[in-house]
Amino acid sequence: MFADRAKIVIKSGNGGDGHISFRREKFVAAGGPDGGDGGKGGDIIFVVDDGLNTLIDFKHKTKYVAGNGEPGGKRRCHGANADDLIIRVPEGTVIKELQSEKVIADMSGDHRREIILRGGKGGTGNMHYATSTMQVPKYAKPGQPGKELQVLLELKVIADVGLVGYPNAGKSTLISAVSNARPRIADYPFTTLTPNLGVIDMGDGSSFIMADIPGLIEGAAEGAGLGHYFLRHIERTKMLLHVVDAAGTEGRDPVNDLKVMMDELRRYDDRLLEKPMLIAANKTDILDPSADDPVARIQEAYPDIRVLPISAFTHSGTDELRKAIWEVIRDMPREVRVFEKEYDVEYNDDANLPYTVTKEETKDGEKYVVEGPRIEKMLGYTNLDTEKGFDFFQKFLKEAGILDQLEALGIKEGDTVRMYGHEFDYYK
Ligand SMILES: Nc1nc2c(ncn2[C@@H]2O[C@H](COP(=O)(O)OP(=O)(O)OP(=O)(O)O)[C@@H](O)[C@H]2O)c(=O)[nH]1
Ligand SMILES: [Mg+2]
Incomplete structure (x- = not known):
C-alpha cells in the first residue's frame, strides 16, 4: 500500500514553573530567596530520514508529545530541560496545519531538520526578584505552556514522469508493460485509487521512475472525482506523459480528451503546462481502419508535442516510448520544488491567554473588573x-495593555478596580 497522507497530533512540552523558596540557615531567621528556574519543555523536531519512503508509521502512531520541563527547586536548583522529540519522515514530506492545510514546513532540499513546535520556556524562580528594597519576593514565573497542533503529513511522490489521462485510458496497463509495477487493471473507471510508482530500467544501469495516478475527469482540478487529490503527485515530476484512448472506445474523441486534460492541469496549477510533455496514443491495436487516423489528428492538434502510437496491451510501440521519455529526461536535474511556509504557529504564551476588562455599575459608583x-x-x-x-x-498590567483598556473605558484616578477578590484604587 502507498501511505502518502497521515493525520497526527504533535505537542511540545510545557516549561517548568519557577520555584519560590527561601534559604534556611542556622541562626538566620529568613534567608534570601533561592527558588530556581523551571526547565524548558521539549521541542517537536522533524528530521529527514533517507531510509524511509512512506508515511505508514504515522497510520499506527498518531500522537507525538514532547516531555515537560521540570520545575525549579530549592537552593537555586534549575529544573531539567526536557528532551526534544525527534520525528523522522521521508524526504518530500510536507507538514501542513490540518484545518487550513497551510504549509508549516516542506522537508525537502536543504530542509532536513526543522523545529516545528518549540517547547515552553521555563519560568524564572524567585531568586531573581530580590532587591535591596524587596528581600522576600513571594513570586516566581510560571512556565510557558507547550503547543498542541493537529497536522497533516503529505508525502509527495518524486517521480520523473507522471502519467495523466482519463479513467480507462490505459495508464496502469502501460506502467505494467514498461516497469516493474503491477497495479490493478480493469475496464471500469477509477480502477486505480492510489498512485503507483514503477521503476523503468533502461538496461545500461540507468533507470527512471514513473507515477501512475488515478484517472482525471472534467472538473478534476475543482475536486470532481478523485483526480485533483492526486495531481499533487505530479507537481514535481520532470515531465508529463499523456495517455489517451486513441480508439475512442468509450465514445469520446481523443483530441477533445486531451483538451480537457490540458484544461484540468492549467486549472490546478498552470506551471504543470510548462513541463515537457509527450502523448501516448494508446489502444492502437483496436483502431477502426475505416475512420480518420486519430494519431495524425492528435499530432495536428498538438504540433509542438511528440505523439507516439502505442498499444499498452500488445506492447507495440512501448519500447520507442520508453526511449523517447528517456531522451527528454536523461539530462534534466530532478526538480526540487520546495513549498513555501504559509503557516506560523501561534504560541499560547502568557501573552496569548485571554482576559476581559469590563465596567460594572454599583450603588457606590462604577467599578472596573479585570478577569481571565x-x-x-x-x-x-x-x-x-x-x-x-x-x-x-503593575508592570504586567501595563505591558499587557490592560491599563490602556481601563483608560479607554473611562477610568479616573481613585476609581476601584477589582480582580479576583482584590480591590485596588486606580492611580497612574
Ligand atoms: N485493446 C486495448 N485495451 C487496452 C489497452 N490499454 C488498456 N486497455 C484496457 O483498458 C481498460 C482500462 O485500462 P487501465 O490500464 O486500467 O486504465 P487506467 O487509465 O489505468 O484507468 P484508471 O485507473 O481508472 O484511471 C482495461 O480493460 C485494459 O485492459 C490497449 O492498448 N489496447
Ligand atoms: Mg489505472
Missing part, C-alpha cells in the same frame, strides 16, 4: 502585599 485565566495566573504567582510584587504586577 491570564490575570488569575499572574495573581497566583505574585505577592501583592509587597512593594516589589505590586510593581511587578
Whole structure:
C-alpha cells in the first residue's frame, strides 16, 4: 500500500514553573530567596530520514508529545530541560496545519531538520526578584505552556514522469508493460485509487521512475472525482506523459480528451503546462481502419508535442516510448520544488491567554473588573502585599495593555478596580 497522507497530533512540552523558596540557615531567621528556574519543555523536531519512503508509521502512531520541563527547586536548583522529540519522515514530506492545510514546513532540499513546535520556556524562580528594597519576593514565573497542533503529513511522490489521462485510458496497463509495477487493471473507471510508482530500467544501469495516478475527469482540478487529490503527485515530476484512448472506445474523441486534460492541469496549477510533455496514443491495436487516423489528428492538434502510437496491451510501440521519455529526461536535474511556509504557529504564551476588562455599575459608583485565566495566573504567582510584587504586577498590567483598556473605558484616578477578590484604587 502507498501511505502518502497521515493525520497526527504533535505537542511540545510545557516549561517548568519557577520555584519560590527561601534559604534556611542556622541562626538566620529568613534567608534570601533561592527558588530556581523551571526547565524548558521539549521541542517537536522533524528530521529527514533517507531510509524511509512512506508515511505508514504515522497510520499506527498518531500522537507525538514532547516531555515537560521540570520545575525549579530549592537552593537555586534549575529544573531539567526536557528532551526534544525527534520525528523522522521521508524526504518530500510536507507538514501542513490540518484545518487550513497551510504549509508549516516542506522537508525537502536543504530542509532536513526543522523545529516545528518549540517547547515552553521555563519560568524564572524567585531568586531573581530580590532587591535591596524587596528581600522576600513571594513570586516566581510560571512556565510557558507547550503547543498542541493537529497536522497533516503529505508525502509527495518524486517521480520523473507522471502519467495523466482519463479513467480507462490505459495508464496502469502501460506502467505494467514498461516497469516493474503491477497495479490493478480493469475496464471500469477509477480502477486505480492510489498512485503507483514503477521503476523503468533502461538496461545500461540507468533507470527512471514513473507515477501512475488515478484517472482525471472534467472538473478534476475543482475536486470532481478523485483526480485533483492526486495531481499533487505530479507537481514535481520532470515531465508529463499523456495517455489517451486513441480508439475512442468509450465514445469520446481523443483530441477533445486531451483538451480537457490540458484544461484540468492549467486549472490546478498552470506551471504543470510548462513541463515537457509527450502523448501516448494508446489502444492502437483496436483502431477502426475505416475512420480518420486519430494519431495524425492528435499530432495536428498538438504540433509542438511528440505523439507516439502505442498499444499498452500488445506492447507495440512501448519500447520507442520508453526511449523517447528517456531522451527528454536523461539530462534534466530532478526538480526540487520546495513549498513555501504559509503557516506560523501561534504560541499560547502568557501573552496569548485571554482576559476581559469590563465596567460594572454599583450603588457606590462604577467599578472596573479585570478577569481571565491570564490575570488569575499572574495573581497566583505574585505577592501583592509587597512593594516589589505590586510593581511587578503593575508592570504586567501595563505591558499587557490592560491599563490602556481601563483608560479607554473611562477610568479616573481613585476609581476601584477589582480582580479576583482584590480591590485596588486606580492611580497612574
Ligand atoms: N485493446 C486495448 N485495451 C487496452 C489497452 N490499454 C488498456 N486497455 C484496457 O483498458 C481498460 C482500462 O485500462 P487501465 O490500464 O486500467 O486504465 P487506467 O487509465 O489505468 O484507468 P484508471 O485507473 O481508472 O484511471 C482495461 O480493460 C485494459 O485492459 C490497449 O492498448 N489496447
Ligand atoms: Mg489505472
